[in-house]
Amino acid sequence: MQATRDFSHYVRHLESGLSHIDLAVEGVNCAGCMSKIERGLSALPDVTLARVNLTDRRVALEWKEGTLDPARFIDRLAELGYKAYPFEPVRAEAVETEQASFLLRCLGVAAFAAMNIMMLSIPVWSGNVSDMIPEQRDFFHWLSALIALPAAAYSGQPFFRSALRALRARRTNMDVPISIGIVLALAMSVAETIHHAEHAYFDAALMLLAFLLAGRYLDQSMRRKTRAVAGNLAALKGETATKFVGTDEISVVPIAAVQAGDIVLLRPGERSAVDGSVIEGQSKIDQSLITGETLPVKAGPGTAVYAGTLNLSGALRVRVSAASEGTLLAEISRLLDNAVQSRSRYVQLADRASRLYAPVVHAAALLTMLGWAAYGATWHDAIVTAISVLIITCPCALGLAIPAVQTVVSGAMFRTGVLLNSGDAIERMAEVDRVVFDKTGTLTLPELDVTNAADVPNDVFELAGRLALASHHPVAAAVARASGAKAPLAGVEEIAGQGVRGSVNGLEVRLGRPSFCGADLIANEILCRDPEASVVAFRHGETRHVFAVRQRLRADAAGAISTLLKAGIEVEILSGDREPAVRHAAETLGIHEWRAGVTPADKIVRIEELKRRGVKVLMVGDGMNDAPALAAAHVSMSPVSATHLSQATADLVFLGDRLAPVVTAIGFSRKALRLMRQNLWLAAGYNLLAVPLAIAGLATPLVAAAAMSGSSLLVILNALRAHRGVREFS
Amino acid sequence: MEVLVFLVPLALTLGAIGLMGFLWSLKNGQYDDLEGAGWRAIADDEPASEEPVPVPSTGTGRR
Structure with missing residues (x-):
């Protein structure tokens, strides 16, 4: 039945005369699967590489060019019991991969440098209290500088660049005080080394970089992982189009190969x-x-x-x-652009903290310098003391406080089936006090379902299901799915616009329009009770049955909604569907506020109105008509069955047939925000202890090192508490 | 203290070798699949008759 499958679009040709393809594979989650797949694929002749990536759930394949059709790999994996589909990395993912590897390189450089400098610092610290001669100390300091300066110049790039960008835009972020701290620490250490001083802070600067880079890398790798999984889900949908390659010649091609x-x-x-x-x-x-x-x-x-x-x-x-031609689509993308632009740039907690923090710390350092100068110390000593204040307060724990929590929470969310699209979504999610749901495909399942299955005898249902397998009509498909029938009836004839018919034990069976099966009366009765349903009739000899088919609410929708309401979160429905359908859903779920027949523009108007009232809206929607509203809302969520546009716009994507992930995501986010705040206070508390020492001029590099690693450990341990599940709401 | 003449360059060289090793392994794609790498260590060895799983060339893990 299937035309030729053409996967050549996904194949890359390597210089060595090999072809390469990446497949997304479903259900690979253990070592057993890994070796089973690798052996199974390597057994094909001419395959030179079959390597599973368990983190990304993908397999990379290479073979001698021209010897194999990529479709064979997919068939082979299907034989092994795995669904697979070629994967084309999106640009965003390639960029993230590149960034992650750059961060890891920086982290490696900073960590190695920090360790080696620490090895040189410990002799200085112990020598300072015993018998070290100044020449030896200078030698060790110069060696440290030799390692520290190039290492910091390289591994500090992520911070320096981000700080420069912020300053150019006349803003400040966490990276500004970090960069200032590091640069000043290094500069002062070099100056002190030249003056044969006792203390140099090379180790502190590099240790700070290493800790901060570790936080950045964790953050990045978690995001990369969710993005990879989201990419796989998209690939495994295996969307193809039947394209005309001649006047009447068709070929099934992957969607990526179709052009305007x-x-x-x-x-x-x-x-x-x-x-x-x-x-x-x-x-x-x-x-x-x-x-x-x-x-x-x-x-x-x-x-x-x-x-x-x-x-x-x-x-x-x-x-x-092309995307711009369609009238509805053009309208939606225009609304979407506006919504994205008008979304007031949310200031992340970390940046808000640094806005408070940077002036306080810099003022403290300045006052220390002036104070010491007024007290009669030399300018040199006053400046050195001021800089040591900056080093001690350098936001090491502050830099880890938020990414550490984000990493742990996004990992926990990931396991409950929620993927994060944007890093600050957790903070925004935690503030939500009203959830606006779309109805179709969000509160309801995207697939149709038979609602009166209980009224139909099992054997009849099964027979109808087997007959339905022969039809492509979505209503028939729903009957087939609901009956669980596997074996299609043989010799079935499809009558266009009417239905399908075949025969069983000499008796004719029909499935289709009520009139086609002579079941108008029963059908009308059902439609009277449920005017929203679609009906499909079944006739076997003289027995007649009518199936009512409609979109069904997600199984746990009522429970999820009542949990939200109990937690004091308001719930509202904004749907493009007709009034009776929306009213029915709202009444079933106990939602009092609902609007039906809403256009994409109306949805935005409603969201903006709520925003003006100061309501923090979580928009949950799947349709293309929801995309602008998703972008306009404070934070947004999409089921994985949503249209591409909605999924790309939403901050979070949830998997599966249940609505519960919406509730758990809010719960996790609230817990995360609490932990982030605690972490910021912990970091600030640490500074309160260390800063007086520094102001008094008692902070040695040893104190700085201990303060830094101690506070970092503390915030990491606190962040790990987010791992444990959430008790609905607190 | 003459021993420093030896020990310091030795220490720095060892550090540099470690760093090079790390950068090499990173470039070689060894950090692309940390989860899988953990399992591979305890996976059963390939039977002798089959070809060993080839080591991936640069960056083939994902691009």
Whole structure:
């Protein structure tokens, strides 16, 4: 049934005459899977490399060019029991990988330098209290400088660059005091070495860099990991399009290989993976993923279809358009741009802390200098003391306080099925006091489900399911899914626009429109009770049954909503769907505030109105029509089944069929924010102890080293407490 | 204290070798899959008849 699969788009040709492909693999989570896959794939002839990456859940394959079709790897993995699909790294991910490896290089350099300088510092410290002669001390200091200066110049780059960027934009961030502290510490140490002084702070500067880089790297690697998993999920959807390569010749190609202007075939029951407009064919389409409207609409030449549109009845030929052509899409991207721009730049907790912190510390250092000078100390001594104040207070623990918590919490969230798209989402999530839900695909499951399964005898259901397997119609597909039928009936005939029919034990079986099965009466009865449902009738001889099919609420939606309400968080529905459908969902879930038939622009208006009232809104939505609202809200979340645009816009993405991750994400974030605040206070408290020593001129490099590592350990240990689960809300 | 003439360059050389080793292993993609690397250490050896799993060339883990 499947046309040729063409994966050549994903294959990279290496210079050595080898071809390379990366596959995302589902379900690889243990060492056993790893060796099973590697052995299974290496057994294919001409494969030169098969290596699983367990962190990213991917496998890299290389083979002699031209000897193998990449589709064979996917089939082979399917035989082994793993679903796999070629993976094309998105640019953002490549950039993050590059950054992570640069940070790790910096960390390596800083850590090695710090250790070697510490090795030279300890003899100085012990020599200072015993019998070291000044020449030896100078020698050790010069050696330290030799290591420290190039190492700091290299590994300090992430901080120096970020600090410069902030200063150029006339802002300040955490990296500004860090950079000032490091540069001054090094400069003073060099000056002191020249003057044969007792103390140099090379070790403190490098240790500080190493600790801070460790925090940065942890932060980065957690983000990279969630991004990799999100990338895999997208790849494993395996979205393909049936593209016309000649007038009537078609080929199934990955979506990445389709370009604007191509013509693709959209069969009944298929979800479009591209945006475009119909050029040939008549059909009904379901735009619920785009507009939230669950009733099908007519489509003919000229109708615009979007990625996510479900084709219901007839085959359509679609000309792929560039993203800007479609009217709805253009409108949405315009709204999206505005929303992104108007989103007041959220100031992260770390930056807020540094705005408070930097002036205080710099003022303290200045006062120390002036104080000592007034007290009669030489300018040299006064400046040295002032700089040692800066070094002692250098925000080592402060720099770790927040990334450490973020890393631990995003790891914990990851395990409960929530992926973080942006780093500061945790802080914003913690402040949420109102959740605005979209209905279709968010409160409800994206797939249709049979609602009256209990009224239908099991054997009838199963038979209907087997018959339904022969049809592409989404309503029939829902019946097939719900019945759990595996074996399609043989010899089934599809009658366009009516349904399918076959025969069992000499009796005719039919599945389709109620009129096709002579079941109009039963169907009308069901529609009276539930006007929102779609119906599909089944007839076997003289037995007739009608299935009611509709989108079903997520199983735990009611529980999740009541948990939110109990925690004092307001809940609201903003849906593009018709009033009765929204009213029904709202009443079932006990939500009092709801709006139906809302356009994307109205959604933004509502969100802005809430924002003006000072409400911190969490928007949860999946449709393309939700994307602008997702961007406008204080923080946003999308189910993994959402459209690309929504997923890319949302701050968090949750996996699975349950709504509970929304609740746990808020719980985790609140806990995280508490820990971040505690950490900042711990770091500040440490400074309160160490600063008086420094101001008094008693801070030696030894005190600085002890203060720094002690406070860093303390905040890391405190951050680890976020690991433990959250008790709903506190 | 003449021993310093020996010991200091020795210490610095050892430090430099360690750093080079780290940078080499980083460039070689050995930190690309920390989870998998941990498991590989305790995985059963390949049977002698099969070809050993080839070591990946530079950066093939992911790009």
